[in-house]
Amino acid sequence: MRKRNYLSMSAALAVAGALIVSAPASASPNPLADPAAQTAQTPLERQVLPQSDGWASAGAGTTGGSAAEAANVFDVSTKAELLAAFAAAGTQPKIVRVHGTIDANTAPDGSALTCENYAAGAGYHLEQYLQDFDPATYGRSEEPAGPQESARRVAAANQAKSIRWDIPSNTTIVGATAESSITGAALRVNGATNVIVRNLTVRDSADCFPAWDPTDGAEGNWNSEYDLLQVINKATHVWIDHSAFTDAPNLDSEQPEYFGRPYQVHDGAVDVTNGSDLVTMSFNRFSDHDKLLLIGSTDSPTRGDPGKLRVTIHHNVFENVGQRAPRVRFGQVDVYNNHFIGTEDSTVPFEYFLGAGFDSHLYAEANAFTLPAGVDAADTIRRFKGTSITTVANAVNGKITDLRAEYNAAAAPADQLAADTAWTPTLRTQVHPAQAVPALLQKSTGPIFTAGGNL
Secondary structure (H helix, E strand, C coil): CEECCCCCCCCHHHHHCCCCCCCCCCCCCCCCCCHHHCCCCCCHHHCCCCCCCCHHHCCCCCCCCCCCCHHHEEEECCHHHHHHHHHCCCCCCEEEEECCEEECCECCCCCECCHHHHHCCCCCCHHHHHHHCCHHHHCCCCCCCCHHHHHHHHHHHHHHHHHEEECCCCEEEEECCCCCEEECCEEEEECCEEEEEECCEEECCCCCCCEEECCCCCCCEEECCCCCEEEECCCEEEEEECCEEECCCCCHHHCCEECCEECCCCCECEEECCCCEEEEEECCEEEEEEECCEECCCCCHHHCCCCCCCEEEECCEEEEEEECCCEECCCEEEEECCEEECCCCCCCCCCCCEEECCCCEEEEECCEEECCCCCCHHHHEEECCCCECEEECEEECCEEECHHHHHHHHCCHHHCCECCCCCCCCCCCCCCCHHHHHHHHCCCCCCCCCCCCCC
């Protein structure tokens, strides 16, 4: 783990962001003292979420590790260095700059860890697991129990110890260049507050040991454990910006089927659950992934979700994705100026984009939907016990379309969605016309920042 004094970003920083505010020359140079002082010359890792930029800007705002002392600025290029940086200095402000690709599936000495390594000593063997729980002999009325299920759990715990990493409070983690990435990890903001994730590709948090549940649905399902990034357990004030989330190149569509069901090794992209609150996701690219953004994981209020799960999702691109962009329970979720792209030859089966779940308050405005033949405007919405949704000035293939009206026209009477009059978003940057969104976001989402020299 290397500590360096940070250098100024190149002029390319000004091109990317749409989120950088200029300030008069007399303004304070400390963005914590005066966020309006933040300019294109403010190094990426020292930037804070601008005022009024989504739910994460509410209250004290989100500043991450922008105030870190020089001793708490870490340049990392290995798993060991990254975890040491997370552990250093407690919850004091810290900056972690990722160089190159960091692989979660590595041992302390840097050697590769495989699924076989995690299973070694546990006694788990997929072939035996499939034999023991074949529905033709085991049935479909009970969840798996027995030696192979116990062994699977031990092997899964071994993998979790290696790949599940918690980002501490008051931290900014950024990619040093647009090529910086973390692969195989299940990142979490777990009960922490004031976290910024920027300019980073997070990919392929593949579960080596998916669990078979014959009681999940009419035909059973394989369920995987890990999200690319979880915001969980009352985490607050999280800004996720100019990052990419993808399964590529290890797509679920390339996995086999067992018991007639896909052997799915990935779960969510970015999930916000268990009473977490005040999150802004901006200028990210979500691609080649099935389950995207789950806001609220259960219909039960016992996890502290009512009144929480306030999330803003703006100026993101969703391409070759399946569902949950987002799916919402309880929360007030503002979805505007995103581009949802369906493809003719999708490798991820499309189900829907906007999911109205139990007691959800989803406000979708000025988004662009590029849909292929066979996918209608009505297909963009799905109801999961929700009763209302707001859709305003969205465009489908360049034409302003009332998405809720299209959905209701195709839905059964029991599945109709009313207009949600409970709230109107106020914490927003500029709202662009929906027809302008595809061109606006064509080259401005995902990791695009590159520094000259050593960042």
